[in-house]
């Protein structure tokens with residue numbers, strides 16, 4: 001009886017886990033996969049596969065939110081890359097992402113990319129929201145200092161100093177990463 | 191002069207991030223041409239900027255996706271299906287192992303008791319462990335007991351074969367989370383403990399802990415054994431069977 005109960009509890013917690021991942025990261029994953037594949041239906045398949053892989057590797061989910069996000073995004077990209085590699089034409093955006101954004105990582109294997117991405121996302125997640133917002137506006141949304149000041153309602157001088165601080169802090173956190181791959185992270189690579 | 195002192199420090203990051211207007215850009219260019227500090231700083235910031243490129247802009251979106259409930263439902267269904275398949279596989283192998291040992295084993299209906307050890311401070315609800323009597327023809331002296339801990343859900347099915355002053359044990363252990371470092375502990379009537387074996391719980395494809403089937407031995411005479419327990423390396427008792 002208690003076994004039956006514990007099975008029921010287990011399957012409930014499995015579903016709760018997947019649901020929680022979906023609630024927290026679903027938008028980011030689906031938007032990313034949609035851009036990479038250029039196809040909403042294909043993107044949903046990729047996200048489904050990403051969530052399933054996370055569910056099979058619950059040890060990943062004990063890391064911080066940023067690490068989890070980094071792991072999920074990298075898994076998403078790897079799934080897209082693997083699926084489209086088989087096809088003659090890879091979507092341009094995949095090529096763009098791997099070649100412009102992560103030039104050195106093209107030669108590296110998936111494993112190291114995942115760890116890098118986890119470490120960097122974790123560092124980003126640890127920035128204060130004020131600093132992260134400035135970085136996101138400027139770097140990831142491509143806005144100028146003036147535009148960012150307008151969008152966030154802060155003086156241009158503040159935008160500049162926050163961008164400066166954010167990048168420096170990130171470098172600090174990222175540089176603190178020990179020489180090799182952290183053992184704990186290595187285990188979670190799929 | 192350090193870059194922090196010369197007033198350019200705050201321009202360097204926006205410069206590297208490509209957010210400065212042309213006037214400011216030119217100013218930084220001109221200054222960096224003659225300032226080693228700022229050039230060095232720029233080089234370091236550029237490295238970091240390159241790293242940022244490995245994170246896609248979508249990384250900063252939060253919450254669930256819009257209009258994707260079907261995606262969630264499909265994923266949940268796949269989880270359920272894979273769990274069921276995994277459980278079927280597991281119960282097949284485990285069931286076979288238990289049946290095999292039960293056939294060779296005498297069991298008079300030992301009711302196991304004591305789900306948690308006394309050393310545990312936590313006031314757990316009184317464990318009412320259920321025993322599973324199995325009827326079979328016994329080779330002389332071989333005994334089997336089985337216990338399920340109602341709190342942890344762990345289950346131990348044990349077969350003990352007496353030797354001259356010591357005992358051979360075969361244990362099937364299920365219901366323990368993956369990654370736990372476990373040991374099979376034999377406790378005799380005077381409270382003396384012998385570790386009969388240890389293992390690390392593997393991970394089932396579902397993510398739960400794998401069942402373990404292991405053989406061990408202890409320098410305790412079979413007739414002196416009071417109980418056999420499964421503990422982790424911090425002394426937590428998952429399940430204990432009275433003998």
Ligand SMILES: [Zn+2]
Nearest residue numbers: 193196225228
């Ligand atoms: Zn300078």
